[in-house]
Amino acid sequence: MKDFARLFTKLDQTTRTSEKTSALTEFFREAPEADRLWAVALFSGRRPKRAVTTTLLREWAAERAGIPLWLFEESYPIVGDLAETIALILPSPAAPEDRELAEWIGVVKGLAEKEAEDRKHAVLEAWDHLEPTERFLFNKLITGGFRIGISRKLMTRALAEATGVDEAAMALRLMGKWQPEDTSWDQLTAEEDASEDDSRPYPFCLASPLEAEAASLGDPADWLAEWKWDGIRGQLILRGGTHHLWSRGEELITDRFPEFARTPDFLPPGTVLDGEILAWKDGSPLPFAQLQPRIGRKTVPKKLLTEAPVRMLAYDLLEHEGADIRALPLSERRARLESLLSGLPEDAAVMPSPLLDETDWPALAARRESARELRSEGLMLKHRDSAYRDGRKRGDWWKWKLDPLSVDAVMIYAQQGHGRRANLFTDFTFAVKDGNGLVPFTKAYSGLTDAEFDEITRWVKRNTQQRFGPVRQVTPELVFEIAFEGIQESARHKSGIALRFPRMARWRRDKPVDEIDTLDGLKSLLAAYG
Amino acid sequence: MADPVLSFTERGIYCPAADVYIDPWRPVPRALITHAHSDHARPGHGAYLATPVTAAMICHRLGVEVETQPYGEPRRIGGATISFHPAGHVPGSAQVRVEVGGEVWVVSGDYKLENDGLSEPFEPVRCHAFITECTFGLPVFRWQPQAEIAAEINAWWRANREAGRASLLGAYSLGKAQRLISMLDPEIGPILTHGAVEGSNAVLREIGAFDRETVPVTPDYDRKAHPAPMVIAPPSAFGTSWARKFGPAQTGFASGWMRLRGVRRRRGVQRGFVISDHADWPALLRAIKDTGAENIYPTHGYVDIFAQYLRSEGYAATPVPTEFGGDEDATEQSGDAA
Numbered sequence: 001m002k003d004f005a006r007l008f009t010k011l012d013q014t015t016r017t018s019e020k021t022s023a024l025t026e027f028f029r030e031a032p033e034a035d036r037l038w039a040v041a042l043f044s045g046r047r048p049k050r051a052v053t054t055t056l057l058r059e060w061a062a063e064r065a066g067i068p069l070w071l072f073e074e075s076y077p078i079v080g081d082l083a084e085t086i087a088l089i090l091p092s093p094a095a096p097e098d099r100e101l102a103e104w105i106g107v108v109k110g111l112a113e114k115e116a117e118d119r120k121h122a123v124l125e126a127w128d129h130l131e132p133t134e135r136f137l138f139n140k141l142i143t144g145g146f147r148i149g150i151s152r153k154l155m156t157r158a159l160a161e162a163t164g165v166d167e168a169a170m171a172l173r174l175m176g177k178w179q180p181e182d183t184s185w186d187q188l189t190a191e192e193d194a195s196e197d198d199s200r201p202y203p204f205c206l207a208s209p210l211e212a213e214a215a216s217l218g219d220p221a222d223w224l225a226e227w228k229w230d231g232i233r234g235q236l237i238l239r240g241g242t243h244h245l246w247s248r249g250e251e252l253i254t255d256r257f258p259e260f261a262r263t264p265d266f267l268p269p270g271t272v273l274d275g276e277i278l279a280w281k282d283g284s285p286l287p288f289a290q291l292q293p294r295i296g297r298k299t300v301p302k303k304l305l306t307e308a309p310v311r312m313l314a315y316d317l318l319e320h321e322g323a324d325i326r327a328l329p330l331s332e333r334r335a336r337l338e339s340l341l342s343g344l345p346e347d348a349a350v351m352p353s354p355l356l357d358e359t360d361w362p363a364l365a366a367r368r369e370s371a372r373e374l375r376s377e378g379l380m381l382k383h384r385d386s387a388y389r390d391g392r393k394r395g396d397w398w399k400w401k402l403d404p405l406s407v408d409a410v411m412i413y414a415q416q417g418h419g420r421r422a423n424l425f426t427d428f429t430f431a432v433k434d435g436n437g438l439v440p441f442t443k444a445y446s447g448l449t450d451a452e453f454d455e456i457t458r459w460v461k462r463n464t465q466q467r468f469g470p471v472r473q474v475t476p477e478l479v480f481e482i483a484f485e486g487i488q489e490s491a492r493h494k495s496g497i498a499l500r501f502p503r504m505a506r507w508r509r510d511k512p513v514d515e516i517d518t519l520d521g522l523k524s525l526l527a528a529y530g
Numbered sequence: 531m532a533d534p535v536l537s538f539t540e541r542g543i544y545c546p547a548a549d550v551y552i553d554p555w556r557p558v559p560r561a562l563i564t565h566a567h568s569d570h571a572r573p574g575h576g577a578y579l580a581t582p583v584t585a586a587m588i589c590h591r592l593g594v595e596v597e598t599q600p601y602g603e604p605r606r607i608g609g610a611t612i613s614f615h616p617a618g619h620v621p622g623s624a625q626v627r628v629e630v631g632g633e634v635w636v637v638s639g640d641y642k643l644e645n646d647g648l649s650e651p652f653e654p655v656r657c658h659a660f661i662t663e664c665t666f667g668l669p670v671f672r673w674q675p676q677a678e679i680a681a682e683i684n685a686w687w688r689a690n691r692e693a694g695r696a697s698l699l700g701a702y703s704l705g706k707a708q709r710l711i712s713m714l715d716p717e718i719g720p721i722l723t724h725g726a727v728e729g730s731n732a733v734l735r736e737i738g739a740f741d742r743e744t745v746p747v748t749p750d751y752d753r754k755a756h757p758a759p760m761v762i763a764p765p766s767a768f769g770t771s772w773a774r775k776f777g778p779a780q781t782g783f784a785s786g787w788m789r790l791r792g793v794r795r796r797r798g799v800q801r802g803f804v805i806s807d808h809a810d811w812p813a814l815l816r817a818i819k820d821t822g823a824e825n826i827y828p829t830h831g832y833v834d835i836f837a838q839y840l841r842s843e844g845y846a847a848t849p850v851p852t853e854f855g856g857d858e859d860a861t862e863q864s865g866d867a868a
Contacts, residue, residue: 012791013800067669068842074835075668080792088670088789422792450796 003031004039004101005133011148020150024158033185034102040188041180042146043155045250051111052119052142054082060120061086064127077470080422083139087132097129102180108141152203153391163189171390176200177252199244199252201235202272202318202326203390207380207397214400215361217381224330224384225356225364226315227376228399230288230486230500231278232295236312236350237319238264238271245277256297259310259349266348267340270322274388275314275353285375287530288500289488313353314341315380318388326388333388371402372529377485378402404483405525406505407432407517410476412440414460424450425457425472428504430482432495434519441495441522444482447504456507479508479516487526495519497526535610535628535635535659538827538850543637543661547609547630550579552637562612564639565623566591566704581614583622583739587704590733601650617641618652619807620705621739627655635659636821640830642806643813646676646709648740654820661827661850662818665808666786667836673786673810679803680713686782686801687718691758696776700765700783700799704730705807707762710784711742720756722747724763724772753777765797786810818845 010023028036041047062072072089079085107126111119123142130138140146156174160167173188176197187194210217217223233248243263245254254260257277279286279294290308294300317337318326325333334355341352356379358364368379378401386396409430417426427445431438448456456478466473486500533546542554551558557574564570564580566587571580578596580588585596599605601624604613609631614624619640626637636657645651683699690697701707703726711731714721723731723744734740745756753775767773768781783799786806794802809817818826818840826847828836833849840847 012794015798015800065669068839071669071835071839074832075670078668078832079670079790084791085670088672419792420795422790424796 001101001104001130001134001137002098003027004035005131005137007031007039008137008148009133011150015149017154020154021158021161024150024155025161028159028162032100032102034180035100037180037183037185037188038101038105040155040159040174042141043150044152044174045146046179047144047146048105048109048141049112050142050144051108051114052123054143056120057082057086057123057139057142060123061089061127064124065089065091077416077418078423080416080418080420083136083143086127086139087136090127090132090135093130093135094128096131099129104138105141108138111142159189165189165191168390169193171203172200175203175250198239198242199237199246201237201244201246201250202274202324202388204233204235204248204274205316205388205390205397206392207382207399208392208394210381210398210400214365214381217398220358220360220364222384223381224334225358225367226353226380226382227356227371227374228378228380228401229276229278229285229313229353230375230377231276231285231291231313234275234277234312235318236260236263236273236275236314238267238269239322241269256294256300257310258300258305260312263348263350266344267350268321270319271340272317272319273312273314273337273350274316274318275312275350277310277312279308280311281309287375287488288486289490289498309349311349311351314350315353316388329385329387330382331384368400368402372486375486401485404485404501404505405487405529406481406483407522407525408479408508408511408515409441409482410438410513410516411474411478411480412438412476413471414456414474415471417445421453423457424453425460426453428480430480431476432517432519432522433514438476439495439519441493441497441519442482442484442499442502444480444502444504447483448507452507476513479511479513480504481506481508487522487530489526489530495522497522497530535630535633536637536661545610545612545628545630548607548612548628550607550612551575552626553639562626563588563596564617564626564637565620567620567640567702570639581622581624583734583737584624585622586733586737587622587730590729615653615655616650618643618645618649621649621708621734623649623705625653625655627657633658636661636823638662638817640665640808641817642809643817644673644676646712646807648709648712649705649807652817654817656822658823659825659827660818660821660823661829662814663808664814664828664831664833664836666806666810667814667828667832667839669811671786671789671810672812673804673806676713676805679784679805683710683713683782683784683803684715684718686780686803687714687760690780691719694758694778696758696779697760698768698773698776698779698781699760699762699803700768700781701727701762701785703727703764706784706805707731708734708740708742709807710805711744711762712740714760716743718760720745720759722756722759722761722776724761724767726764726767727762747772747775751775765799768799 007027011020058072062069076085126138127135156167156171160170177199235246237244243260245257245260247253279291317333320336338352356367358367371378381398381400383396409432411428412431413429414425415427417424429440429443431440460474463475464472482502483505484499484502488498490498537544541551541556541558543552550560550562552562553564553570554561559576561575562579566584571588573592579599580596582598585598588596599614601614601616604611611629613627615627617623617625617639619642625639628635634657636655640663641652643652687697701710707727721744723746728746731744761776765783781799782801783797784803784805786808787793788802789804824846826840826845827850829850837847837849
């Protein structure tokens with residue numbers, strides 16, 4: 001664990017990609033094999049199943065530290081991270097011990113089978129053997145969420161450097177459902193791809209936001225334009241007589257969407273589609289809010305299946321007749337996609353995402369303006385000769401989103417952020433006018449600079465009217481322009497509406513509170529775009 | 531009922547019997563100053579009283595005249611007896627003991643218990659009521675011994691030197707800077723100082739409170755003459771053209787706040803060294819216990835949480851709002867003295 005803690009510390013102390021890569025490369029060359037494998041697993045989002053609730057962890061940590069639980073709870077938001085709070089609050093380890101990362105992971109995995117009392121004993125004992133940084137990592141193993149500034153790309157590069165395997169090939173091998181328990185370092189890094197994982201997806205190709213004028217992209221004939229859908233991006237994989245569905249977050253979500261169970265009847269094995277999963281009814285997409293309840297559910301109740309049936313609007317073909325065709329030009333992949341999907345029955349739940357047939361930029365721009373009518377977020381522009389690359393490489397694929405909707409609103413509650421933003425007030429609740437009163441309608445966390453958050457934090461402290469735990473009610477005075485992508489009806493919110501991707505577009509220092517927007521204004525947006 | 535020994539006013543802590551304020555934040559006729567940091571020693575008061583070292587620093591910073599009063603010597607002011615006692619925060623820093631009619635109150639100012647080898651070590655003072663800072667009044671704040679941090683800083687410096695890089699270490703110019711300099715191993719290389727730090731160095735040297743040699747960074751500074759140095763500067767000097775004259779460099783910051791990863795990341799420094807001139811959680815609790823006081827007034831820091839904890843431990847604890855530490859992280863936000 002000391003090796004791994006040292007690696008973590010090195011990664012944490014630099015923002016330079018080159019230094020991070022070399023720290024990782026060194027670790028991948030020198031650490032014990034099982035530790036290397038686990039490091040790859042952890043940095044690619046694989047982790048032991050959570051066996052202890054965070055509530056229990058808090059209680060045990062407070063007890064071990066000899067402080068009341070409420071004091072732990074007060075400290076947590078100030079530190080901003082649970083694993084770190086525990087690591088800091090515990091007394092120094094009584095008996096530091098250097099065991100390998102893999103061994104500690106064994107401890108974490110073993111927790112699941114233990115009786116409650118033994119579980120507690122095992123965790124307390126581990127804390128007693130670990131230095132603060134190791135403890136922090138150990139806690140992260142239990143609580144999950146190993147986000148420590150290591151992008152997939154960076155890790156892939158370091159792995160490629162450490163092993164000599166080509167970077168793109170390495171990226172592919174890191175995909176899929178392998179686990180450190182069923183894979184060896186050699187299997188993962190051998191010269192020949194040794195994977196037998198039929199479900200393995202390809203790394204997703206990502207688009208960049210188009211900030212320049214579309215006309216700067218040159219001849220529109222070089223570009224294919226599609227709607228940018230607001231659903232779940234996924235890869236549908238047909239291999240070996242069965243199908244698998246992966247989300248963009250690399251989660252295997254096959255069982256959540258039984259609609260695709262029949263795809264092997266319609267599509268040949270050796271087919272991989274990239275597309276958008278949308279709740280779909282009567283020839284058009286339903287609001288994202290109706291897809292949402294299906295995302296979290298491992299099994300889908302019948303009612304939900306009838307209310308919000310899904311389908312995939314496929315926009316790319318990555319594997320055809322068992323061959324990886326990602327290097328072919330998009331126009332060719334698209335032609336094969338269309339012929340593959342043509343004539344599929346309605347209940348196949350897969351259809352090609354239509355291409356737009358406008359041939360000049362002004363016409364495309366006009367079409368884009370109508371995106372909201374289709375519950376689309378705008379257009380995708382993809383170069384007709386582009387390969388399907390792994391990750392984000394600027395230039396080939398652009399998202400040309402609609403300008404967001406916006407309203408001016410006043411901040412009424414503020415709460416401190418987490419992690420890097422702990423101790424800063426960054427999480428705000430906003431209200432619009434409703435008659436003579438104010439009605440809260442959304443929260444937002446992002447969009448301002450660090451300097452602005454700093455200034456607002458100082459303001460919040462001076463203008464707190466009341467505290468509700470970590471939440472402060474502030475004088476309704478600061479006005480912000482809230483931008484958002486969509487607006488929907490919502491029974492869960494007092495205002496009756498819910499926004500999609502709300503954020504602070506601007507701090508309107510120029511605008512007095514009595515000039516903010518009204519609930520009626522929001523309702524008319526709802527009527528127009530909901 | 532008689533006036534309390536000390537009361538909390540909008541200008542600061544006030545002693546009616548002596549008609550003086552302690553570290554007031556608005557101009558007052560007579561002020562007792564615990565130490566020379568700018569949030570405690572403000573300009574504009576009619577008269578100042580402080581320890582000799584603090585007086586020298588205030589004089590340097592504010593250009594005002596300061597009457598001095600050595601540690602431990604009682605002075606009668608009006609109906610009160612007042613004395614200064616070492617607070618261990620920075621050289622010259624004091625707790626203020628105020629006795630009126632047999633009742634003793636102590637204002638801690640800022641303090642730490644660990645002997646830093648530079649400041650006069652903290653002395654516990656028995657009292658009935660203790661007004662204590664609690665900048666780091668949460669159980670997550672615990673410091674390592676100074677020697678361990680010194681080893682970390684020197685190892686960092688050495689590694690940077692081997693890589694041909696300067697080490698830019700950010701620290702508050704009075705107190706923390708001199709403490710860090712005294713922790714550095716002069717064998718490793720040259721120690722350079724920013725003008726703000728050197729100003730404090732000079733004052734403290736003159737009165738015999740500091741004896742380390744440093745090289746002030748002057749406008750005609752020549753990088754080749756001092757390769758891969760240690761540079762001690764206020765953090766505000768980072769990211770400016772001044773900081774670029776040292777060539778390739780690593781930045782570090784020395785503060786109790788560096789204990790928190792979120793703060794380290796927000797500060798964007800490469801290395802955080804957890805070292806503070808304020809008491810950590812165990813030290814706060816010990817200091818309070820050692821006063822024997824039953825009435826505790828936490829101020830400047832996580833006052834509400836800290837007071838609640840003290841009450842659960844059987845003290846009568848009342849949080850006191852202040853303008854220099856109006857809230858838990860005021861010090862961290864303004865970014866220096868901790």
